[in-house]
Amino acid sequence: MQVGNVIYNAPEDFPDIVPVFPLTGALLLPGGQLPLNIFEPRYLAMIDEAIGGNRLIGMVQPTLTEPAGENAGPSLCDLGCIGRLTSFSETGDGRYVISLAGICRIRLLDEVTQPDAPYRSFRILPFLSDLGVNSEEPEVDRDALMRVFRAYLDSHRLEADWESIERAGNLALVNSLCMMTPFGAAEKQALLEASSLKARSATLVAMLEMLLARGPNNTSNTLQ
Known part of the structure; x- marks a missing residue:
């Protein structure tokens, strides 16, 4: 599957660890486009890091049934979608307006502490079957x-x-x-x-x- 300027078709095309953006009600699907308005400092930092790196971000919803812990981030759904940052603009008032292009679904395996990173990162398992989703159109x-x-x-x-x-x-x-x-x-x-x-x-x-x-x-x- 080609997303932006990059082709993703094998496990080695994906990093082991990706930053995760937890957002209730956000739906990113393989082949889809998700516009986002970024304003929280920790996610502004995440976008800065992604722009300077592989431009990959995991979109995941917080768990739908479990309450958030007092001293940790909210529990997250096991299944999300990894997207590539394909559009980026600054608003002049401290916000970023971005667009993520969906690549494939991912399963979150375990959380990884990244020194000095204010956002959360996880080891992931990509659903490689999603990379051939175009072949399913006739069905x-x-x-x-x-x-x-x-x-x-x-x-x-x-x-x-x-x-x-x-x-x-x-x-x-x-x-x-x-x-x-x-x-x-x-x-x-x-x-x-x-x-x-x-x-x-x-x-x-x-x-x-x-x-x-x-x-x-x-x-x-x-x-x-």
Whole structure:
């Protein structure tokens, strides 16, 4: 898989240890693009380090059920996604606006203390099967996905750029809809953990159908 100017296709293309950005509700998927507004000093330092290094950052959600410890950082979900920093700009008021391009999912193995680093780092296991995700495009039930997405938009009186949607491949379509639809943290983690593009699409269809069954007047973005 090519991301930016780099091709990732083997274990040696990934470092053993990556900095991790824990963010509730953030969903980065292989082949997807995630814009981020960075303002906390520890994550500004993380971006500075990434820019001067391999530009790789792990996006992971805090654990959905366990409370954060008093003297340590929050517990994190085991599964996240590693992304490459492909866009970067300074705002003039101390913030960075960046874009991460998803490469593959990762499993966090153990936390590693990095001297003088204010952010957290982990040893990772990359899901190399995600690097060939483009080959899974024909397996997606695009008709089912488009049908339920149209129904969702209609029920909320929303518009879409249908010309761009029709041009998009299944990988871009599934990832974009997963990232733009207003799900809660648990649902986004379930989409991330789907074992294939086909499974992710089917999970998305089921979630949208559940939202439709609840009616447009229900403003909650979680399905539980």
